Amino acid sequence: xxxxxxxxxxxxxxxxxxxxxxxxxxxxxxxxxxxxxxxxxxxxxxxxxxxxxxxxxxxxxxxxxxxxxxxxxxxxxxxxxxxxxxxxxxxxxxxxxxxxxxxxxxxxxxxxxxxxxxxxxxxxxxxxxxxxxxxxxxxxxxxxxxxxxxxxxxxxxxxxxxxxxxxxxxxxxxxxxxxxxxxxxxxxxxxxxxxxxxxxxxxxxxxxxxxxxxxxxxxxxxxxxxxxxxxxxxxxxxxxxxxxxxxxxxxxxxxxxxxxxxxxxxxxxxxxxxxxxxxxxxxxxxxxxxxxxxxxxxxxxxxxxxxxxxxxxxxxxxxxxxxxxxxxxxxxxxxxxxxxxxxxxxxxxxxxxxxxxxxxxxxxxxxxxxxxxxxxxxxxxxxxxxxxxxxxxxxxxxxxxxxxxxxxxxxxxxxxxxxxxxxxxxxxxxxxxxxxxxxxxxxxxxxxxxxxxxxxxxxxxxxxxxxxxxxxxxxxxxxxxxxxxxxxxxxxxxxxxxxxxxxxxxx
Ligand code: FAD
Ligand code: DLZ
Ligand code: SF4
Numbered sequence: 077x078x079x080x081x082x083x084x085x086x087x088x089x090x091x092x093x094x095x096x097x098x099x100x101x102x103x104x105x106x107x108x109x110x111x112x113x114x115x116x117x118x119x120x121x122x123x124x125x126x127x128x129x130x131x132x133x134x135x136x137x138x139x140x141x142x143x144x145x146x147x148x149x150x151x152x153x154x155x156x157x158x159x160x161x162x163x164x165x166x167x168x169x170x171x172x173x174x175x176x177x178x179x180x181x182x183x184x185x186x187x188x189x190x191x192x193x194x195x196x197x198x199x200x201x202x203x204x205x206x207x208x209x210x211x212x213x214x215x216x217x218x219x220x221x222x223x224x225x226x227x228x229x230x231x232x233x234x235x236x237x238x239x240x241x242x243x244x245x246x247x248x249x250x251x252x253x254x255x256x257x258x259x260x261x262x263x264x265x266x267x268x269x270x271x272x273x274x275x276x277x278x279x280x281x282x283x284x285x286x287x288x289x290x291x292x293x294x295x296x297x298x299x300x301x302x303x304x305x306x307x308x309x310x311x312x313x314x315x316x317x318x319x320x321x322x323x324x325x326x327x328x329x330x331x332x333x334x335x336x337x338x339x340x341x342x343x344x345x346x347x348x349x350x351x352x353x354x355x356x357x358x359x360x361x362x363x364x365x366x367x368x369x370x371x372x373x374x375x376x377x378x379x380x381x382x383x384x385x386x387x388x389x390x391x392x393x394x395x396x397x398x399x400x401x402x403x404x405x406x407x408x409x410x411x412x413x414x415x416x417x418x419x420x421x422x423x424x425x426x427x428x429x430x431x432x433x434x435x436x437x438x439x440x441x442x443x444x445x446x447x448x449x450x451x452x453x454x455x456x457x458x459x460x461x462x463x464x465x466x467x468x469x470x471x472x473x474x475x476x477x478x479x480x481x482x483x484x485x486x487x488x489x490x491x492x493x494x495x496x497x498x499x500x501x502x503x504x505x506x507x508x509x510x511x512x513x514x515x516x517x518x519x520x521x522x523x524x525x526x527x528x529x530x531x532x533x534x535x536x537x538x539x540x541x542x543x544x545x546x547x548x549x550x551x552x553x554x555x556x557x558x559x560x561x562x563x564x565x566x567x568x569x570x571x572x573x574x575x576x577x578x579x580x581x582x583x
Contacts, residue, residue: 078103078173079099079174080103080174080176081095081098081104081176081177082108083095083106083107083134083178084178084181085113085127085128085130086127086181086350086352086476087178088130088134088353089207089353092207092352093205094177095138097176100143100144104166104170105145106163107131107134108162109128109131109148110158110159110162111158112157114150117466117470117475120296121288121289121298122299122302122439122473125281125284125288125302127351128150128284129280130351132149132280132284137307146166151291159185160195163175164195167198174200178205179202179205181205182476182478183477184477186202190202207356208356208392209237210234215230215394216396216397218393219393219397224494224498226498227387227390231387231390232248232253234385241364241367241374249367249374250378255378261329261331263334264334265337269340270321272318272322272339272344273316274303275303275305275310275313276303277303281306285299297435297439298437311348319371323341323363323371323380325341326376326379326380327373327376327378327379328341329341330342330443331444332511333427333511335513338441340442342442343380344440347440350476350479356385356389360381360385363380391478391496392479392482395478395479402482402492403477405485406460407494408458408489408490408544410455410489410491411458412458413459418467420436425518426517427512428449428453430514431450435472439472439473441472446488447488448501449508451484452488452501452502452508456536456539458543458580461489461491464488465480465481465484469481498551499553499554500548500554504531505533525571526571526574526575527575532579534572534575535575538572539576539577
């Protein structure tokens with residue numbers, strides 16, 4: 077044998093660099109289910125089941141293509157439980173000249189891989205993960221000499237590079253780079269709300285589900301019903317259905333939230349893209365084509381492409397630029413423990429209950445629920461950003477540190493002091509009421525500003541601004557809020573602070 081190719085659980089891509097570099101006639105692919113990966117975060121049961129089933133299906137498809145695959149299941153007797161242990165065990169069994177891997181998504185794993193050459197005494201080739209549209213090096217060059225990074229400018233560079241939604245004269249299609257002005261509509265109940273494509277569990281998935289329910293019983297979340305796709309074909313079907321049914325309204329209702337509607341017009345593609353079952357550039361091209369074929373309006377196509385071509389690439393760039401220190405940042409010095417209800421949904425706040433309940437059921441919540449409900453609450457309440465990060469990394473099927481950490485710690489908790497976003501995403505109950513229908517069924521009154529029964533977001537919002545005044549008041553985007561505070565009567569200010577204090581005291 078020439079090379080041993082280690083393929084990680086989020087590298088389920090046929091033309092990934094390690095497989096492109098390998099030779100199916102001579103090399104052996106190693107895939108391992110290991111406790112170290114299944115427990116480094118307290119992963120949702122559905123996330124573990126999705127990944128193990130997708131890994132098993134991918135291994136089968138590689139064998140069909142003619143590859144030799146060593147696949148180690150979690151319950152295999154000799155499984156050592158870690159990547160390093162399994163590589164070591166395989167090297168004893170198979171006589172490899174070199175180890176071939178595509179770089180890891182997470183810093184923790186990349187660091188481990190970088191120690192293998194010395195540890196195992198054989199050449200280890202770590203190849204670029206070119207499934208990303210912007211390489212780590214390219215992002216570093218873009219970021220050099222910039223004090224603050226702004227996604228919008230990075231995104232324009234990516235539009236020019238890929239020619240997505242670009243005209244021949246070099247201008248952006250429609251004459252603007254961004255159509256977000258049209259994208260902030262609250263949604264209303266709609267009998268024709270699309271449902272994402274669902275996949276029936278096959279034999280492989282069923283046996284993974286049995287194993288996960290037995291071995292990970294104490295992990296958060298519900299395992300049933302399990303309807304995630306687990307193959308490239310399943311993921312394509314989800315993409316096809318999204319483009320046909322939901323994309324046309326994606327832009328308009330991107331920021332909306334509705335009771336009982338877990339998915340609205342969102343795509344549910346992140347778990348497939350992040351695991352390698354869909355290619356991000358291909359997904360964007362399909363959306364560009366849908367616009368050109370007249371099947372989706374420009375605000376939807378542009379808004380969607382920006383999430384992948386812009387945000388997804390941008391947060392990955394920031395992660396690799398700023399790790400390993402990034403994870404320890406805590407600009408606002410927030411120290412409170414994460415409330416227990418994040419793990420149970422047991423709260424009277426209807427918006428939080430809806431977002432958390434569906435997270436525990438589906439391992440999914442859409443962006444505005446993550447940012448403006450669970451994230452906003454943690455920010456206002458001053459929860460330790462590391463605890464918030466650990467929660468997000470655990471509960472979502474699409475969560476890997478490279479994408480989750482900058483979104484949570486940077487965008488949502490402002491713990492990086494404004495490196496990723498220009499101001500904290502802090503909002504009172506008024507925002508949630510405008511963008512959702514949650515408040516109607518809530519024990520709290522969103523219109524009541526202070527005192528018992530008032531919406532907690534209302535008083536927490538002002539207490540947050542005052543608690544963090546020395547760090548935020550010089551931010552030009554916050555100036556208006558501080559001047560509103562100054563114009564309030566002393567009694568009103570005191571009522572806000574007292575109400576927030578009473579709420580936080582019993583949290
Ligand atoms: P859609 O709304 O349909 O968006 C389309 C695609 O755009 C997504 O599939 C995703 O690939 C990409 N995308 C959208 N927004 C972002 C973003 N901010 N960063 C990166 N990609 C984006 N996304 C993850 O993939 N993994 C995470 O662990 C994760 N953690 C998050 C934590 C917080 C606190 C916040 C605020 C956001 C997080 N996001 C994360 C980003 C975003 O919320 C999810 O990508 C999105 O909700 C996934 O659902 P969807 O596929 O239906 O997305
Ligand atoms: C998330 C995850 C889980 C739960 N289990 C495994 C596993 O057993 N084997 C594996 O190869 N990958 C798993 N993963 C995904 C990895 O955590 C992911 O590949 C790394 O974090 C990327 O750096
Ligand atoms: Fe959430 Fe406040 Fe509305 Fe209740 S009243 S749903 S707590 S925003």
